[in-house]
Amino acid sequence: MAITHDVGDRLEELASTANRIREAIESVIEGKGAAVRLTLTVLLAEGHLLIEDVPGVGKTMLAKALARSIDCSVRRVQFTPDLLPSDITGVSAYNQQTREFEFKPGPVFANIVVGDEINRASPKTQSALLECMEERQVTVDGRTYHLEPPFMVIATQNPIEMEGTYPLPEAQRDRFTARIAMGYPEPAAELEMLDVHGGTSPLDKLQPVATTTEVRELIETVRAVYVAPAIKRYAIDLVTATRTTPELRLGASPRATLQLVRAARAHAALSGRDYVIPDDLQELAVPVLAHRLLPSVEAQGQRRMPEQVLADLVRTVPVPEMHPGSRR
Incomplete structure (x- = not known):
């Protein structure tokens, strides 16, 4: 719409x-x-x-x-x-x-x-x-x-x-x-x-x-920017991936999920949109989530920073298909 x-x-x-x-x-x-x-x-x-x-x-x-x-x-x-x-x-x-x-x-x-x-x-x-x-x-x-x-x-x-x-x-x-x-x-x-x-x-x-x-x-x-159910699930999938990967011993919290979605709303509004798209979450994932994460001992031994682990997760988590109705 x-x-x-x-x-x-x-x-x-x-x-x-x-x-x-x-x-x-x-x-x-x-x-x-x-x-x-x-x-x-x-x-x-x-x-x-x-x-x-x-x-x-x-x-x-x-x-x-x-x-x-x-x-x-x-x-x-x-x-x-x-x-x-x-x-x-x-x-x-x-x-x-x-x-x-x-x-x-x-x-x-x-x-x-x-x-x-x-x-x-x-x-x-x-x-x-x-x-x-x-x-x-x-x-x-x-x-x-x-x-x-x-x-x-x-x-x-x-x-x-x-x-x-x-x-x-x-x-x-x-x-x-x-x-x-x-x-x-x-x-x-x-x-x-x-x-x-x-x-x-x-x-x-x-x-x-x-x-x-x-x-x-x-x-x-910004509060009125629309977030489709598929986008909310995508945000949860991104955060859940940080909790299950063996490269991180501390994943992102539920507060991180909430703030990722809030930031995505603001990012969409600054881009002239009244709805959030997967690109908003992908662009904000590292700055919003990385500082909350702690690498595992193995990742530290390989000098893998949380930012690198998170960037890999963003590339591997399936991106939802957006239908015209979900974009207002």
Whole structure:
């Protein structure tokens, strides 16, 4: 079936707003179109993003560029070994005048929370983000405080073999919708970076190009994207394959299945479609699932990374046949 007029208008509005945000980010981050698109996909899927790579390739710059492109509240947390959980969530302090305890919100009470070098903090402090990332709320001293949508955590981390880092617990990694690696820029992009960043930082000139209300509306549009039963079964087949292959000792969780489908909806909407196709799942499988997987001892001995195992599984899992009726 054809896209309805109302849905078509909403998808056009989504594409227009997303393009403005993308262009704003790419005015700061040169030559990383795929990383920027995936960042927008995670934002519209109501997820969280983990950016992992060596220092100096623009991880924090990407997070800041997205934050400044949207007119919303933004807080940045520099994770260090001495950071406490209350430094993130907030603390109840006694007010001498009112003689009552008052809650002082931490930096997690923002629309976009930028966690810089998250794996330099202790696992206890990292775990302070678990509740807010999953349930969009914070519980302090028995009281629960809800976080206003949109809410997104963008965390950067250095590879675990670097000094002064703690590996993220499996439960923490599972909260992140996707993980990306920036990689080194192409020589042409790096040359342009020298010209653009030589005098002042382009972040200083970056102005918001979308409002919080617009982002909420885009998220509502993504929620309406149709996922056919065959596509849902295909997502489950992909995730199940990670649980049964002998090359992995930890497969993807049911939460991973849910986030894969949510991300596929956003990916489809950014492509101008109001329905999900197998290509959406295939393109997102590695960034959404790989960071949740643990290789077996045999796979480690063969130096087979979870990304490689997952890419092979995507090629072998049967792709469903899509009938015209399933595409609306």
